[in-house]
Structures are given as C-alpha cells and as structure tokens.
Amino acid sequence: MAILEVEDLKIYFPIKAGIFNRTVDHIKAVDGVSFAIEEGKTYGLVGESGSGKTTTGRGIIGLEHITAGSVKFNGKDITNKKKKTKAISRDIQMIFQDPYSSLNPRKRVRDIIAEPLRNYENLTKQEEKKRVQELLELVGLSPESILKYPHEFSGGQRQRIGIARAIALKPKLIIADEPVSALDVSVQAQVLNFMQDIQKELGLTYLFISHDLGIVKHMCDDIAIMYKGRYVEQGTKEEIFNHPQHIYTKRLVSAIPDIDPSNREKLFQFRQEVQEEYDESYNEYFDSEGLAYSLKPISETHLVALPEKG
Amino acid sequence: MWKFIVRRLIITFPQLIVLSIIIFLMAQAMPGDALTGLVDPNIDRAAIEEQREKLGLNDPWHIKYVDWISGIFQGDLGQSFRYKMEVTELVEQRMINTFWLSVATLIFTYIIAVPLGIISGRYNDTLLDSSITGYTYIGFATPLFIFALVMLWIFGYQLQWFPTGGSVAPGTEPGTIDYVMSKINHLLLPALSIALIQTVSTVQYLRSEIVDTKQRDFVITARAKGASESRVYNRHILRNSLLPIAAFFGYEITMLITGTIFVEQIFSFPGMGQLFIESVLQRDFSVVNAVVLLFGAAAILGALISDIILSVVDPRIRIK
Amino acid sequence: MGDKLLEIKNLITSFRIGDHYYAAVDNVSLTVNKNEVLGIVGESGSGKSALAFSVMGLHTKAKIEGSILFNGKDIVSLPKSELNGLRGDDMSMIFQDPLTALNPLMEIGAQISETLILHRPQMSLKERKDHVIELLNMVGIPRPEYVYEQFPHELSGGMRQRVIIAIAIANRPELLIADEPTTALDVTIQAQILDLVRKLKSEMGSGVILITHDLGVVAEMADRVAVMYAGQVVEIADVQTLFNNPKHPYTRSLLNSVPAEGQDKLHVIQGIVPALQNLPREGCRFAERIPWIESNTHEKDPVLHEISPGHFVRCTCYKHFYFPEEPKEAKVYGNTRG
Structure with a gap:
C-alpha cells in the first residue's frame, strides 16, 4: 500500500499589487501534482x-497552505492541519537543505535533538539523555558531544544532527529537501550512505527532493520531473534516465556532466542535438503558457506530459 | 516608485491619527480640564458644571476628540492659559526657530559624520579608526545637557565667540542682512552642541556599513576589473553604504527632538523644546498637547522622508 | 605543450x-x-x-x-x-x-x-x-x-x-x-x-x-587537472590520465565518493578536512585520513613524483594504497579503474 498519496495538489501564492496591496493574481507554485509513494521506497522529486x-515537500508536511487537492498518509487525509493527529505529525519529518542555518546556533545538540521528543513524548531527564545519546551514536557522532553547540561541528556532522532530530520519533516518512547540496563531495557521500543505511534499518520511506540528477539516480527508485509547478514526467529510475520521453527530461538528463572525459565530444554533440530538438519541438510539448500538459500513461509506471492528441 | 510613495503616504495617515488619539487620551487622563485654570475657585460649583455642559466638556471622549481634531485642522490648537493667547500663534515663531535649529544641526551632523565614518570604515582597525571610534564612545557616554553647558561656558562665556541666549540680537530689523547673520550666529553654538554628540551614532553606523560593504562580493568584482582603490570606494562602496544612512534619517529627526528640548533650555533659545519644558512646568496642558503632537508628527514625517529618499536612491525599491 | x-x-x-x-x-x-x-x-x-x-x-x-x-x-x-x-x-x-x-x-x-x-x-x-x-x-x-x-x-x-x-x-x-x-x-x-x-x-x-x-x-x-588537498597539489595529470588512472589516495577517494553507474555504496573519506589552523604541516597531509595505510609508506617530506610524462603524484603512499572495503591483496599495486 502506498504510504503517501498526493492527489491533484495545488499550492498558489497570491501576487499583491497596487496601492492597497490587493491580490491581483496567483503564482501557481504547485499546480495539480499527483503521486504516491510505496512504503520503504525512495521517491525522487x-x-x-x-x-x-520544495514547495510540494513543504506543503505535504504542513509548512505551506494547500490551496486545493488532498494529501493522504496511510490512507488518512492530512490535507487540513486540523485533521492531522499528533500521531501522524510525528510520523512525517523533514531534513532541510542548509545544515548551517537550520540548526539553532544558541542551542546545544542535546536540546536540538530532544526538541521533537519533548513535543511528543513525556520522558524523564535521564531517559531523554539516553535517547539523545543513542540517536547520536546512530548517526555516527560521539555520544559525548551532547553538550556541544552546532558551530563546533563540520557541515556533514551538522547535517547528521539534523537527521538525528528528524529520526528521533521513529518516523515513517522523511521529506529530505536537498539534504546534501550544501556539502562537499566526500561529505555528501557520507550523508547519502547514512541515509540509505537508516532507511534499511528503520524501514523509512523518503521523499527525496533535489536538483542534482546524479544523486537522485543514486538514491531513488522512482523519479518525477517537475517544471513550473507541474509534472513533466514520472517513472522508474530506469525509465527516466534511459528512456526519457519528454523533451524537458531529455534536456535535463543530457545536461548532467559525465565523469569520464573520453565521452566529452560525444556528450557535447548529444547535448547539441537535444537542444536543437528542444528548440524545435518546444511548442509541441508545452501549451501556450509554456506549461506542461497533463500526464498520460505510456506504460504501467511511466507517465509523460503529452498533449491530448497523442 | 510613485506607487510606493503613495502607498507609504497612505500608511502615514493612520499613524498620525493613532498618534493624535494617544495624545488626546493622555491629556484627558490628566487631572483638570480647560476650565480648571480659567475660573475663579470661588464660583459656584453648579455654575461651573453648567458651563462644562455648555462647552461640551461632559461629552463622551470620542465626540470631544472629533471636536479637538477638527479644531486642529482649522488651525485651532486651543488656548494657552499661561500666555492667554492662541496656541497656534504662540507656537508659530518658535516652530520656525526650532526648524532652523534642526536644519543647522542636521547639516553639522552629516558634515561631521560622513567624513569620519568613511575614514573610520575604510581604514578600520588603524590608529585613526581607533581615535574616531574613541570619540564616538565619548559621545555616547556624554549627556547632552552637560556637554551643552560646557560648550556654553567655554565658547559663550569664556571665549565669548557666540551669543549665550536668544535667537536673534535685540534691536535688529527683520529682513536685513544683519538680522539673518545674527539669527545664524545664535544658531551655531546650540546646533554644534547637539551635532557633536548626536553625530556619533551616525559615524558608528556608517563605519559598520562600510566595513560590511567592503567585504561584499561585488567589491571584489570591481577590484578584479582593475579599478583603483579610490574608484572602488567612490563608485561601489560609498553608495551602497550611504543607502542605509538615508534610512537612518527618520531616527535622526526623533533624536533631534530630544536634543532640542535640552539644548534650547540651556541656551534660552526660544523654540519648541523650551516651550515644551516651560509648559510642562506651568501645567499649560493645551500647549503641551500641541507641542507633543507636533513632535510626534515630525517623527512620523521623518520616517516618511527616509523611506522616500530610500525609494529614490535604491533601484530595488524604485522598480516595484 | x-x-x-x-x-x-x-x-x-x-x-x-x-x-x-x-x-x-x-x-x-x-x-x-x-x-x-x-x-x-x-x-x-x-x-x-x-x-x-x-x-x-x-x-x-x-x-x-x-x-x-x-x-x-x-x-x-x-x-x-x-x-x-x-x-x-x-x-x-x-x-x-x-x-x-x-x-x-x-x-x-x-x-x-x-x-x-x-x-x-x-x-x-x-x-x-x-x-x-x-x-x-x-x-x-x-x-x-x-x-x-x-x-x-x-x-x-x-x-x-x-x-x-x-x-x-x-x-x-x-x-x-x-x-x-x-x-x-x-x-x-x-x-x-x-x-x-x-x-x-x-x-x-x-x-x-x-x-x-x-x-x-x-x-x-x-585539458589538465590539478588536485589540491590541504593547501598542496597532490596530483597533476592530463584529464584522461587523471580520471582513468588516478594515483593519489585522495584523488581516488574523491572519485569513488561520487555516485556513478552501477555503484552501490559510495566511498566515504574518513575524518574531516581540518580547519586552516589545524592542518597537518608535516609529512603526508592525507595520512590521517587513511589510517589503515601503514605509516612507513608515507614520505617524511612528500614531494611530487613524475610517474609518467606530465603525471605528478605527491608522496609515495599511493603505491601502497587500497580501499578498506576491497581485499588488500588484489589491489595493492593495481589500478582501481579502467
């Protein structure tokens, strides 16, 4: 069963203008997005x-007001904040992009990690300390560091503190918003490996949001490509990277730098071809406003935004 | 930009109304009313009560407020019980005096602040910077009224370079060159006294802005273009650093108000500040109200002017 | 050139x-x-x-x-x-x-x-x-x-x-x-x-x-690539050589930590890049991050060795480097890639 089902999600932001700051229009940040994530999988956005x-991720966890559509977690509607029970909110946690600004610099590691515990569980001081130390050990940090402040850690270590906080309540779903883009290559590897390990250990499901296709390819089972608030293509990793159907996906995939310098010329030429195709067929793939059409299935798992006629 | 200014103006009105309501309510909360000081205490209480009713002094507060505010719009600020004259008339000349004192002070403030701030910011952590920062700390620590007294004693009484009181030498004919020169002469010492103290916050602010801007990436871009240090400062750092100083202008005006209250008193300069202190001491409440209202309005207008200046010089606001 | x-x-x-x-x-x-x-x-x-x-x-x-x-x-x-x-x-x-x-x-x-x-x-x-x-x-x-x-x-x-x-x-x-x-x-x-x-x-x-x-x-x-670690150049080569035949442990570790086709687990470099004032100033600077490599394989004062024309590697430890997750014998003097 799908752990998370998102149905026709719309998140609009008002554009204010004029002397009285009235809403004149909306920015359709998320404009009719639907998807489902199976338990234990990693879904790349x-x-x-x-x-x-990012807005999609924030909408699901309740950080943005949802204009229309529904979000279901384990079959229960959590679109409206009021309907969201405490049990559900603790089951969904988020990892943020920037490990430098997402941790309160004036709080000790102990308090940062214990914060969700304090909100949801009644633990004695001793129990809380023990849990925090266990969590630190789990994310590969020394349990003695509970009294340190965030600035005493490196970027990768900070991101792991963020992860420790996110997994403190043993959630079922973690929304990871660009969890490694602020980190150096070797530290990236550390965090990604670790995310995979705890996924196996705790049976976690990830909604993995990233702009880095190389990392998404490494981490995700299913992948969706978004453009201007809409889905352009959705499919398995294999389908997206080896058989992209939409011109936008093709262009994105072709832009990934190749680590093998011998493929250089081939890649340039391929990119050139894709760009030409993109310029030529842009009008076929996007409507008059430059937005993607609605998704049409081309196989059981592979959906592509194509115009009505085919 | 025009949209921004119009919107900003529209916000100003409710601010002014709230200010006037607060001042009005405060005045109401004070013991006594307009009749208290005017009538002979031996008059029959019932007659006073009747008079009160007739004058509308027993009306609910919002009706009285509307009366008062519509009076203000017609230029009627009430009667001064001490001077037995219209407050408007009483305030007019003093307002002009304070206005010129403020202008002179602001000019001095910036004449001192801009070069000191620039030197201090550009050559930060040098001896020159330390001495300028040292001056600003002394400025912060020195109470204005003591400093003004010292200035008066040294330059007014000991050296006798400046007159020690009033706003113009007695006997000079308004409109003549002598009159203007005498006015200016009377302004200089009080204005300089306020400016020397008040400028320190601007110096510090400008210094930290420059130190901050120096490290911004676009400054490196400018150096990488091959721009000389002086060009980097004049074209890139200064303009970006002066921007927040423009926004500081409103605050500057608020500080001026407190400044003039002390300094006018010390220099017996016939301005709003002096009038304010006198009226408070004499419990001349209609005058106090009027002066506080004008001070408040000046502060709000100061903020308005800051924002407008900012919208003119900052393209990021200008376009919106 | x-x-x-x-x-x-x-x-x-x-x-x-x-x-x-x-x-x-x-x-x-x-x-x-x-x-x-x-x-x-x-x-x-x-x-x-x-x-x-x-x-x-x-x-x-x-x-x-x-x-x-x-x-x-x-x-x-x-x-x-x-x-x-x-x-x-x-x-x-x-x-x-x-x-x-x-x-x-x-x-x-x-x-x-x-x-x-x-x-x-x-x-x-x-x-x-x-x-x-x-x-x-x-x-x-x-x-x-x-x-x-x-x-x-x-x-x-x-x-x-x-x-x-x-x-x-x-x-x-x-x-x-x-x-x-x-x-x-x-x-x-x-x-x-x-x-x-x-x-x-x-x-x-x-x-x-x-x-x-x-x-x-x-x-x-x-065309050519220089790899830097802790303020020093640790390897220089033309781009083909560097990517297909990397020698320095750091270069190899870095390449293995990037997601690539068919890679299950990313390589993680132990420890962290020390802050400027804590950088090692003597010996092989990367040594503390590959502690499983015997210390006598490092040079006392590592210099760049030209191992083929235009290909320079710092320190001799590259000859003895292997990844801990791989069997040592198979990899000691061999290439990991290509």
Whole structure:
C-alpha cells in the first residue's frame, strides 16, 4: 500500500499589487501534482530552481497552505492541519537543505535533538539523555558531544544532527529537501550512505527532493520531473534516465556532466542535438503558457506530459 | 516608485491619527480640564458644571476628540492659559526657530559624520579608526545637557565667540542682512552642541556599513576589473553604504527632538523644546498637547522622508 | 605543450589567525599554457580559491611568498597601479555567486562599461555602448539593449552569471580564472555556461583556470587537472590520465565518493578536512585520513613524483594504497579503474 498519496495538489501564492496591496493574481507554485509513494521506497522529486519541488515537500508536511487537492498518509487525509493527529505529525519529518542555518546556533545538540521528543513524548531527564545519546551514536557522532553547540561541528556532522532530530520519533516518512547540496563531495557521500543505511534499518520511506540528477539516480527508485509547478514526467529510475520521453527530461538528463572525459565530444554533440530538438519541438510539448500538459500513461509506471492528441 | 510613495503616504495617515488619539487620551487622563485654570475657585460649583455642559466638556471622549481634531485642522490648537493667547500663534515663531535649529544641526551632523565614518570604515582597525571610534564612545557616554553647558561656558562665556541666549540680537530689523547673520550666529553654538554628540551614532553606523560593504562580493568584482582603490570606494562602496544612512534619517529627526528640548533650555533659545519644558512646568496642558503632537508628527514625517529618499536612491525599491 | 602563460612557483599564501600566519596555499607550483584549461579540484578548505585570489592579487590581508609569473613577469611584487592595469584586461575572473558579485545599485551596462573605461579610456561613449551590447549578445543575453539599463535584481541567476562573464571577457583576457562558475546554477544553465566558456576560450585562445569541486565539470572542461588537498597539489595529470588512472589516495577517494553507474555504496573519506589552523604541516597531509595505510609508506617530506610524462603524484603512499572495503591483496599495486 502506498504510504503517501498526493492527489491533484495545488499550492498558489497570491501576487499583491497596487496601492492597497490587493491580490491581483496567483503564482501557481504547485499546480495539480499527483503521486504516491510505496512504503520503504525512495521517491525522487527533481526540478530546477522555481519548479515547485520544495514547495510540494513543504506543503505535504504542513509548512505551506494547500490551496486545493488532498494529501493522504496511510490512507488518512492530512490535507487540513486540523485533521492531522499528533500521531501522524510525528510520523512525517523533514531534513532541510542548509545544515548551517537550520540548526539553532544558541542551542546545544542535546536540546536540538530532544526538541521533537519533548513535543511528543513525556520522558524523564535521564531517559531523554539516553535517547539523545543513542540517536547520536546512530548517526555516527560521539555520544559525548551532547553538550556541544552546532558551530563546533563540520557541515556533514551538522547535517547528521539534523537527521538525528528528524529520526528521533521513529518516523515513517522523511521529506529530505536537498539534504546534501550544501556539502562537499566526500561529505555528501557520507550523508547519502547514512541515509540509505537508516532507511534499511528503520524501514523509512523518503521523499527525496533535489536538483542534482546524479544523486537522485543514486538514491531513488522512482523519479518525477517537475517544471513550473507541474509534472513533466514520472517513472522508474530506469525509465527516466534511459528512456526519457519528454523533451524537458531529455534536456535535463543530457545536461548532467559525465565523469569520464573520453565521452566529452560525444556528450557535447548529444547535448547539441537535444537542444536543437528542444528548440524545435518546444511548442509541441508545452501549451501556450509554456506549461506542461497533463500526464498520460505510456506504460504501467511511466507517465509523460503529452498533449491530448497523442 | 510613485506607487510606493503613495502607498507609504497612505500608511502615514493612520499613524498620525493613532498618534493624535494617544495624545488626546493622555491629556484627558490628566487631572483638570480647560476650565480648571480659567475660573475663579470661588464660583459656584453648579455654575461651573453648567458651563462644562455648555462647552461640551461632559461629552463622551470620542465626540470631544472629533471636536479637538477638527479644531486642529482649522488651525485651532486651543488656548494657552499661561500666555492667554492662541496656541497656534504662540507656537508659530518658535516652530520656525526650532526648524532652523534642526536644519543647522542636521547639516553639522552629516558634515561631521560622513567624513569620519568613511575614514573610520575604510581604514578600520588603524590608529585613526581607533581615535574616531574613541570619540564616538565619548559621545555616547556624554549627556547632552552637560556637554551643552560646557560648550556654553567655554565658547559663550569664556571665549565669548557666540551669543549665550536668544535667537536673534535685540534691536535688529527683520529682513536685513544683519538680522539673518545674527539669527545664524545664535544658531551655531546650540546646533554644534547637539551635532557633536548626536553625530556619533551616525559615524558608528556608517563605519559598520562600510566595513560590511567592503567585504561584499561585488567589491571584489570591481577590484578584479582593475579599478583603483579610490574608484572602488567612490563608485561601489560609498553608495551602497550611504543607502542605509538615508534610512537612518527618520531616527535622526526623533533624536533631534530630544536634543532640542535640552539644548534650547540651556541656551534660552526660544523654540519648541523650551516651550515644551516651560509648559510642562506651568501645567499649560493645551500647549503641551500641541507641542507633543507636533513632535510626534515630525517623527512620523521623518520616517516618511527616509523611506522616500530610500525609494529614490535604491533601484530595488524604485522598480516595484 | 604550448607557450607558458602563467607560471606559479612555490607560492605560499598565508592568513593571520591570532598571532600566527597559517598557509592556505602551501608551496604550490603550477603552470597554465595558452589555449589550455587547467582544472583545479578540491573540497572546501583545500586552498583552491585562495590560490586564484593570489593570482589576481585580490587578497587584502594575506601574506604572499613565492612568485607568480604572468607572461614572464612577476606579478606578486608588482605595484598596485601596474597590477590594476593587468586585472580586468590581460587577466580576469569569473566568480562563484552571481547573486552577490554584481553591484546592486548599478545598471548592468554601467558595470560592464566600467572595465572598458578602465582599460580602454580612448573609446567614445557610443563605441563603448556598442561594445557592451555586443558582449551581452556574445554571452547569449536576449534583448541586450533592454538588459543594458536593467539592475542585477531584475535578472535571474543564470543571466547574472552571463553578465559576470561578459565583464570578464570584455577586454579579451589572456588568462581567465573561473572560480566555481556554475556551482550556484541549475544543470541546464550550467551546461550552457560551460559551453559558453569553452567557445570563448577557443575564440580568444586564452588560458583558463577552472576551479571547482565538481568532478563532472572538470571531466568535461579541463585539458589538465590539478588536485589540491590541504593547501598542496597532490596530483597533476592530463584529464584522461587523471580520471582513468588516478594515483593519489585522495584523488581516488574523491572519485569513488561520487555516485556513478552501477555503484552501490559510495566511498566515504574518513575524518574531516581540518580547519586552516589545524592542518597537518608535516609529512603526508592525507595520512590521517587513511589510517589503515601503514605509516612507513608515507614520505617524511612528500614531494611530487613524475610517474609518467606530465603525471605528478605527491608522496609515495599511493603505491601502497587500497580501499578498506576491497581485499588488500588484489589491489595493492593495481589500478582501481579502467
């Protein structure tokens, strides 16, 4: 069964203008997005800046007001904040992009990690300390560091503190918003490996939001490509990377740098071809406003945004 | 930009109304009313009560407020019980005096602040910077009224370079060059006294802005273009650093108000500040109300002017 | 290879922390030839940006020792006014963050014009404007006349980066230093910007120093690559050799930590890059991060060894390096890749 089902999600932001600051229009940050994530899987949400991928994640966890559509967690509707029970909110946690600004610099590691515990569980001081130390050990940090402050840690270590906080309540779903983009290559590897390990250990489901296709390819089972608030293509990793159907996906995939310098010329030429195809067929793939059409299935798992006629 | 200014103006009105309501309610909360000081205490209480009713002094507060505020719009600020004259008339000349004192002070403030702030910011952590920062700390620590007294004693009484009181030498004919020169002469010492103290916050602010802007990436871009240090400062750092100083202008005006209250008193300069202190001491409440209202309005207008200046010089606001 | 454009010899760039100077660039020697892209790879704290800033003379508070020969002339000791004559003209730089590298209060046109005013004062107003419009066209900015009068905040990140490139190439520099030019950009924009840099390079025949932490970008762009760790160059080779036959443990570790086809688990480099004041100053600096390698395999004072023409590796420990997750015997002297 799908652990998370998102149905026709819309998140609009008002544009205010004029002397009285009235709402004149809306920015459709997320404009009719539907998907489902199976338990224990990693679902990748990919897009360039402004595509609405982060807003989607924030909407699901309740950090943005949902304009329309529904979000179901384990079959229960959690679209409306009031309907969300405490049990559900503790089951969904988020890891943020920037390990430097998402941790309160004036709080000790102990208090940062214990914060969700204090909100949801009644633990004695001793129990709380023990749990925090266990969590620190789980994320590969020394249990003695509970009295340190965030600035005493490196970027990768901070991101692991963020992860420790996110998994403190043993959630079922973690929304990871660009969890490694602020980190160095070797530290990235550390955090990604670790995310995979705890996924196996705790049976976690990830909604993995990223702009880095290489990392998404490494981490995710299913992938969706977003552009201007809409889905352009959705499919398995294999389908997206080896048989992309939408011109936007093709262009995105072709732009990934190849680590093998011998493929250089081939890659340039391929990119050139894709770009030409993109320029030529742009009008076929996007409507008059430059937005993607609605998704049409081309196989059981592979959905592509194509115009009505085919 | 126009949209921004119009919107900003619209916000100003409710601010002014709230200010006037607060001042009105405060005045109401004070013991006594307009009749208290005017009538002979031996008059029959019932007659006073009747008079009160007739004058509308027993009306609910919002009706009285509307009366008062519509009076203000017609230029009627009430009667001063001490001077037995219209407050408007009483305030007019003093307002002009304070206005010029403020202008002179602001000019001095910036004449001192801009070069000191620039030097201090550009050559930060040098001896020169330390001495300028040292001056600002002394400025912060020195109470204005003591400093003004010292200035008066040294330059007014000991050296006798400046007059020690009033706003113009007695006997000079308004409109003549002598009159203007005498006015200016009377302004200089009080204005300089306020400016020397008040400028320190601007110096510090400008210094930290420059130190901050120096490290911004676009400054590196400018150096990488091959721009000389002086060009980097004049074209890139200064303009970006002066921007927040413009926003500081409103605050500057608020500080001026407190400044003039002390300094006018010390220099017996016939301005709003002096009038304010006198009226408070004499419990001349209609005058106090009027002066506080004008001070408040000046502060709000100061903020408005800051925002407008900012909208003119900052393209990020200008376009919106 | 071709003519030497830039020759860095024993460069030491140190910063003062407390009472001591600490070298962020520690005895680096490199050359850049004309019409060549030298990639410099390293993580944060490796000293790669400090190196670029030293070449451009952009450090305001660093102590710089050694020599940097630009067309044979030492520019370390050059008076400021002469250096300003070079910067923006014969050598120029593209910066990492397009959102902060432009003056927010100046029109785009004026920011590009400035570098022309400084180096070609004889140009008339009209010539200058025409040239700026042409530059905007060259870097692929649509409606250049309109953008000329716009302010930075009105442009997207990719467009601003193009403006920064336009500033850098305005006077057709012989040396172009690009410091993480695409890190802040989306992949499709990155591909466009890299393409642009490549085209401009071949058109102008400039030498390019490309500094990045992104191995994919280097693999695509560079002719030769230098890998930096803790202020030192640990390996230099032409791009094919470096990616297909990497030798230094750090290079190999770095390559293995990037997600690649068919890779299940990423390699994790133990420990962290130490802060500047805690960098090891003696012996092999990478030793503490590969503790399973016996200490007697490291040189006491590691130097660069030329193991094949143009391929230099620092320290002898590379001969004994293996990944702990692999069986030792199979890998000791062999290649891991290719």
